[in-house]
Amino acid sequence: MNKEKVGRFYDVVWTEYIPEYPETEKHWELFYSEKEVKSKWVLDAGCGTGIFSIIFANKGAGQVTGIDISEGSLNTARKLSKKFGLKNTRFEKQDMLALPYESEFFDIVWAWGTVHHTTDPLRAVNELIRVLKKEGSLLLAVYTRTKLTFIHEIIRKTLVRTPRWSWKSLCKILAFFLAPVVFLFKRREKSRKGETLEELIMDWYFVPIRHYYKPEEIKNHLGKKGFIIENFLAASGRFNSTSNFIYKARKK
Numbered sequence: 001m002n003k004e005k006v007g008r009f010y011d012v013v014w015t016e017y018i019p020e021y022p023e024t025e026k027h028w029e030l031f032y033s034e035k036e037v038k039s040k041w042v043l044d045a046g047c048g049t050g051i052f053s054i055i056f057a058n059k060g061a062g063q064v065t066g067i068d069i070s071e072g073s074l075n076t077a078r079k080l081s082k083k084f085g086l087k088n089t090r091f092e093k094q095d096m097l098a099l100p101y102e103s104e105f106f107d108i109v110w111a112w113g114t115v116h117h118t119t120d121p122l123r124a125v126n127e128l129i130r131v132l133k134k135e136g137s138l139l140l141a142v143y144t145r146t147k148l149t150f151i152h153e154i155i156r157k158t159l160v161r162t163p164r165w166s167w168k169s170l171c172k173i174l175a176f177f178l179a180p181v182v183f184l185f186k187r188r189e190k191s192r193k194g195e196t197l198e199e200l201i202m203d204w205y206f207v208p209i210r211h212y213y214k215p216e217e218i219k220n221h222l223g224k225k226g227f228i229i230e231n232f233l234a235a236s237g238r239f240n241s242t243s244n245f246i247y248k249a250r251k252k
Ligand SMILES: C[S@@+](CC[C@H](N)C(=O)[O-])C[C@H]1O[C@@H](n2cnc3c(N)ncnc32)[C@H](O)[C@@H]1O
Pocket: 003, 006, 007, 010, 014, 019, 045, 046, 047, 048, 049, 050, 051, 052, 067, 068, 069, 070, 073, 094, 095, 096, 097, 111, 112, 113, 114, 117, 118, 119
């Protein structure tokens, strides 16, 4: 499984999708304030269509670098930044497993929903740690491993093997059958305005790479790397769902 495959997937699934600003901003505010980010250099690792980069830039960060392997998403992020009239953002096609930046370059590294889509999430975390300055903060939102994870994985691993041309139709069919439980997604829909159930199914079950962790595993990893946990949300995130847990940690 290579990163080109993941990049192509996100070109299709995310290029058109920009999460709603006010809802996303509320979640950003759970972790950062304008005071904390003022004039700071920020890396938004796996920025997608750039909503968090835009928020950091609007909140007064000195420079925000959004990186992603999906060119389609990056183009949308560039357009969005232009729409906001921002001068302190730049978007680059980079792989977070091998970043071209010097060590201890950024004050803040933000990776929301991204390391678990790489071939080696802990290596990605280590690379993010490398480019983070001492005293800098790292934010990670990672998929939670639960008792039901293996069921989701059986479904995903079956569906990703189907021909690509059939994916949209399969999503429509699945959405039809899952419609009775759609109310479960109501809250999520609030913050992912514009994303249909079909798109949600595509994002969840057709993504080429998806890893899951228990919060303790990430906590232990960060501890070994000399981080102090400053904030932990067990089940929240932008979508107010139990699928992600979030750590904000500071490099000693
Ligand atoms: C679920 S999206 C999250 C986007 C964004 N962080 C957000 O929350 O709006 C995951 C993103 O990670 C990116 N990604 C996956 N593997 C990557 C890698 N190795 N290097 C950089 N970006 C990667 C994907 O292309 C995709 O845009």
